[in-house]
Amino acid sequence: MILNNPFAILAESVPSILLQSFVILMVGLVIIGTLVDIIHKKNVKYFFNNAKKAKLSATKELSAGEKITVIAKTVATDIATTAELGAGKRRIAHVLGMYGTILFWIASAVMIFCYTSSDQITPTVWPIMWHVGAIMTCVGGYWxxxxxxxxxxxxxxPWYRIIKADLFVLALLACATFGLAWSYTQSLNLENRWDDKVFLTLYIVSNLILFGGVYWSKFAHMFYKPGAAIQKNLAEADGSRDNLPPPADAPEQFGLGIKRETPKHY
Known part of the structure; x- marks a missing residue:
C-alpha cells in the first residue's frame, strides 16, 4: 500500500487529464475563495493600513539587512515551527499537521502530474511521502x-461540538483519512467491489469541501498569518509596536488565584 501510487492505478480507468484538471480546479477554487475573502472581509486592506499607520510611530529606521534578519527569524521560528504556540502538545500537534499536509499535497501534485501515464514508474519516495504525510496529518489533526x-x-x-470555524480542520482530516482508506482498499485488489470506490468518492467530496470552502473556513488564514507575524516582528524591531504601549516596567501581579491551577485558558 505505502509503496503504491494510488493515482497511477486510478489513471488506468480514468484519463490522467481529468485528474490533473481536478487539481487545477482545486487551485482555482483556493484563489477565488481567498480573493473573495479579501474583498469581503477587507483583511489585507486593514493589514496594510495598520502597517502604514504603525510606521509613523516607529522610533528606529530599519536597514534592509535588519529587515531581512527579522523576516528570516520570523520564518524560521513563528512560521516554520509555530513558535507562537509555545512549547507543548499544541505546538507539536500543529507542526505534525502542517508538515504532514505539505507532504501530502506536494506528493499528490507530483504523482498526478508526473506519474499517471502507463509507461512511467513512480519512484517509491513519492507514495511514501504521500502516505506518511496523510498519517502525520491525521495524528496531528485528531490529537x-x-x-x-x-x-x-x-x-x-464536548469534542463533537462543531462550528463553522471547524470546517477547515475537519475537511482536511477527512481528506487524509479517506485518502488513506482509499489507498488501502485499492491495494487489496477487490476487483469490482464497492469499497475503494466509496472511499474514492468520499476523498473527492472532502477535497471539494476543503478547497471549495475557503471563504467559509480558516483556509485563507494560512496566507494571512505569515504576513501578520512578519509585520508584528518588524513593528517590534522598529519600535512602533503596532501602536501598542511598551511592556510595563513592574512585577507581574496576578493574585493568589493564579496558583489554583495550571494556566490553560487562551
Missing amino acids: FWLFLRVDVLAEAY
Whole structure:
C-alpha cells in the first residue's frame, strides 16, 4: 500500500487529464475563495493600513539587512515551527499537521502530474511521502481535534461540538483519512467491489469541501498569518509596536488565584 501510487492505478480507468484538471480546479477554487475573502472581509486592506499607520510611530529606521534578519527569524521560528504556540502538545500537534499536509499535497501534485501515464514508474519516495504525510496529518489533526482545542481543553465543550470555524480542520482530516482508506482498499485488489470506490468518492467530496470552502473556513488564514507575524516582528524591531504601549516596567501581579491551577485558558 505505502509503496503504491494510488493515482497511477486510478489513471488506468480514468484519463490522467481529468485528474490533473481536478487539481487545477482545486487551485482555482483556493484563489477565488481567498480573493473573495479579501474583498469581503477587507483583511489585507486593514493589514496594510495598520502597517502604514504603525510606521509613523516607529522610533528606529530599519536597514534592509535588519529587515531581512527579522523576516528570516520570523520564518524560521513563528512560521516554520509555530513558535507562537509555545512549547507543548499544541505546538507539536500543529507542526505534525502542517508538515504532514505539505507532504501530502506536494506528493499528490507530483504523482498526478508526473506519474499517471502507463509507461512511467513512480519512484517509491513519492507514495511514501504521500502516505506518511496523510498519517502525520491525521495524528496531528485528531490529537488537536479531540484533546487540544480551546473549547474542549479549556471551556469543557464536548469534542463533537462543531462550528463553522471547524470546517477547515475537519475537511482536511477527512481528506487524509479517506485518502488513506482509499489507498488501502485499492491495494487489496477487490476487483469490482464497492469499497475503494466509496472511499474514492468520499476523498473527492472532502477535497471539494476543503478547497471549495475557503471563504467559509480558516483556509485563507494560512496566507494571512505569515504576513501578520512578519509585520508584528518588524513593528517590534522598529519600535512602533503596532501602536501598542511598551511592556510595563513592574512585577507581574496576578493574585493568589493564579496558583489554583495550571494556566490553560487562551
